[in-house]
Amino acid sequence: MMRVALDMSHVRQTDAGTARYARGLSNALRARNDVIVDEVGEGPLIGRGLQKKVLTAEQDLFWYPYAGRRAAQVLDADIYHCPAFRAPVTRGRPALVVTVHDLVSLRFPETMPRWSRFYTRATLRRVLDSADLLITPSADTANDLEQLAGVGHDRIRVIWNAVDDAFYAQPTGRSPIDGPYVLFVGTSEPRKNLQRLCNAVDLLRRRGLDHKLVVAGGGGWGGVDLSGSHVIRLGKQTDAELHQLYSGAVCLAQVSLHEGFGLPVAEAMAAGAPVVISGEGALPEVAGNAAVHVNAYDEESIASGIERAVTERDQLVILGRKRAELFRWDVNANLHVDAYRKAL
Structure with missing residues (x-):
């Protein structure tokens, strides 16, 4: 023993x-x-x-x-x-x-x-x-x-x-956000690339895709400016609240400049959310072919990746749930x- x-x-x-x-x-x-x-x-x-x-x-x-x-x-x-x-x-x-x-x-x-x-x-x-x-x-x-x-x-x-087992089950309630939204989970800091993500969602809105950006996570630093009526900041969330947010999102967008792993990517796939990732750090290793890959430094690439996640939702959910079994x-x-x- x-x-x-x-x-x-x-x-x-x-x-x-x-x-x-x-x-x-x-x-x-x-x-x-x-x-x-x-x-x-x-x-x-x-x-x-x-x-x-x-x-x-x-x-x-x-x-x-x-x-x-x-x-x-x-x-x-x-x-x-x-x-x-x-x-x-x-x-x-x-x-x-x-x-x-x-x-x-x-x-x-x-x-x-x-x-x-x-x-x-x-x-x-x-x-x-x-x-x-x-x-x-x-x-x-x-x-x-x-x-x-x-x-x-x-x-x-x-x-x-x-990933905790609860994320693989059906959520106990519905998302508190009305209307379609792109979800980010994590702290607000420079390497999370939130400014480019926010700008990419704004690009989509100007093209007629009326999506909000929901930022879920506690604290942060670095003076990231996420102004705009389309941005909703929720702060720290419980696992149950995160589960609801994942399940209700059009996609999780994790387009960081670097991640040592990227737990929200694995959680989102387990919860049945399409995932958009950058090609930086460990994110491609974690998501494999079960996510849309974008250029973290190109707002147009991020916007196009979100559009693709919307149109290919069913396939991405299937691939994501299968991938999540590894975690x-x-x-x-x-x-x-x-x-x-x-x-x-």
């Missing part, structure tokens, strides 16, 4: 995909009969008889490595897995596994805040020095680790992210257990 200590100390610090990944992985591993899972910390706390401390971003960088080492020493685990981009200073047992979701701060530093760039560089060295195995959600991120950080191929395992949590858990065995 393998014992896995899963570091959950970041979960309440963020509502981003990393926290959803950690919760989903914990649940999927607990459903197995060959793994014992210990969750280390409760939200931003290091628990199990250790000092409990809420971490700011600065404290996370300088305090966490040593609190994490203490947690790794106290737990009689075979594997200590950090599902967010962090790692304790530790050697020997338990084996240390770290998930690296993307290296956007290194690959496209101009699209990220200064603190994020500093944090990534400082943390990356510690992760590379300490981890026995690195997990990435895409071959694209694995390639970044090899090319930008010099990590050997044998230290990396690619395991695609997974089930039971498949994901199997691959994680295989990776843990490799790390031992």
Whole structure:
């Protein structure tokens, strides 16, 4: 029986995909009969008889490595897995596994805040020095680790992210948006390419396609101007609300300049929404031939892709649902257990 200590100390610090990944992985591993899972910390706390401390971003960088080492020493685990981009200073047992979701701060530093760039560089060295195995959600991120950080191929395992089972079922209610709309899910930041997407939807409206742009996601930064009566900003949504939005959309448009995975693409396909993606980062890897591919830097290409998603809806929904079966949590858990065995 393998014992896995899963570091959950970041979960309440963020509502981003990393926290959803950690919760989903914990649940999927607990459903197995060959793994014992210990969750280390409760939200931003290091628990199990250790000092409990809420971490700011600065404290996370300088305090966490040593609190994490203490947690790794106290737990009689075979594997200590950090599902967010962090790692304790530790050697020997338990084996240390770290998930690296993307290296956007290194690959496209101009699209990220200064603190994020500093944090990534400082943390990356510690992760590379300490981890026995690195997990990435895409071959694209694995390639970044090899090319930008010099990590050997044998230290990396690619395991695609997974979609919660609820997205595969029929939604419990209808979308709150009246009329046809193009959906974007995520934070508003420069690399998400929202300005070009907004302009592309405006192009379609001037041609007589009366669609709105719905932006669902919390926070953001970078001063993206999404003015216009055709733009609806909803803010952070629950999974149930997201499911309704996916199901009611004419398409999901995820035309980012880079993604380490792109979970909304997989969720939308599971929920039966046509998908339009850019050819950047891991998005083509995730969507395969089940989405309309466009040029992220060309508003006309984005607009034409949305038009195509509207006219080819039925075929795209069929292809998307089939593709979404690759992102089930039971498949994901199997691959994680295989990776843990490799790390031992």
